[in-house]
Amino acid sequence: MKSADLLTDAFTRVRETVHSAVEGLSRADLHARLDDGANSIGWLVWHLTRIQDDHVSDASGVEQVWFFEDWAARFDLPFPKDATGYGHSNADVAAVRVGSAELLLGYHDAVHERTLAFVRGLDNKALDRIVDEAWSPPVTLGVRLISVISDDLQHAGQAAFVRGALERR
Numbered sequence: 113m114k115s116a117d118l119l120t121d122a123f124t125r126v127r128e129t130v131h132s133a134v135e136g137l138s139r140a141d142l143h144a145r146l147d148d149g150a151n152s153i154g155w156l157v158w159h160l161t162r163i164q165d166d167h168v169s170d171a172s173g174v175e176q177v178w179f180f181e182d183w184a185a186r187f188d189l190p191f192p193k194d195a196t197g198y199g200h201s202n203a204d205v206a207a208v209r210v211g212s213a214e215l216l217l218g219y220h221d222a223v224h225e226r227t228l229a230f231v232r233g234l235d236n237k238a239l240d241r242i243v244d245e246a247w248s249p250p251v252t253l254g255v256r257l258i259s260v261i262s263d264d265l266q267h268a269g270q271a272a273f274v275r276g277a278l279e280r281r
C-alpha cells in the first residue's frame with residue numbers, strides 16, 4: 113500500500129465518522145451541550161473541518177475551501193472569517209450556531225474532496241517536505257497530515273459520543 117492510499121483511507125474514515133455523528137440531526141441537537149463546559153456536535157465538526165481546511169490548504173498552497181467556496185458567508189458566524197475554533201472559550205463554542213446538518217456536512221464534504229485530491233498525489237518524498245518551521249524539530253508534511261487525522265478522529269469521536277448521549281435522553 114502506498115502512503116497516499118493510507119492517507120486517503122484515514123481521511124475517509126474521518127468523513128464516515130463525521131457523517132455518522134451528524135446525519136439527520138436537528139438544529140437543536142447540533143447545538144446541544146452535555147453541560148455548560150462541553151462542546152456541541154456543531155462546534156466539534158465545524159472546528160475539525162476548519163482545521164483540516166486550514167492545514168491542508170496551507171500545505172498544498174491553495175485557498176481554503178472556507179473562503180474559495182464562500183462557506184464563511186453561508187455559516188455567518190460571529191467571529192473573524194479566518195477563525196478555526198482554536199482557543200475558543202465556552203462562550204465562543206455556544207456562539208457556533210450551524211444552520212443545519214446538511215450545511216455542516218456540505219462544508220465537511222467539500223474539504224474532504226479537496227483533501228483527497230491533494231493526498232492522492234503525494235509520494236513518500238513529498239511527505240518529508242517541511243511545512244512549519246515554528247516548531248523544533250520543524251514539522252514535515254507527513255507529520256502535519258497525521259496530526260490533522262488524529263485531531264479529526266478525536267473530535268469526530270467526541271461528536272459521536274455526544275450524539276449517543278443525546279439519543280439516550
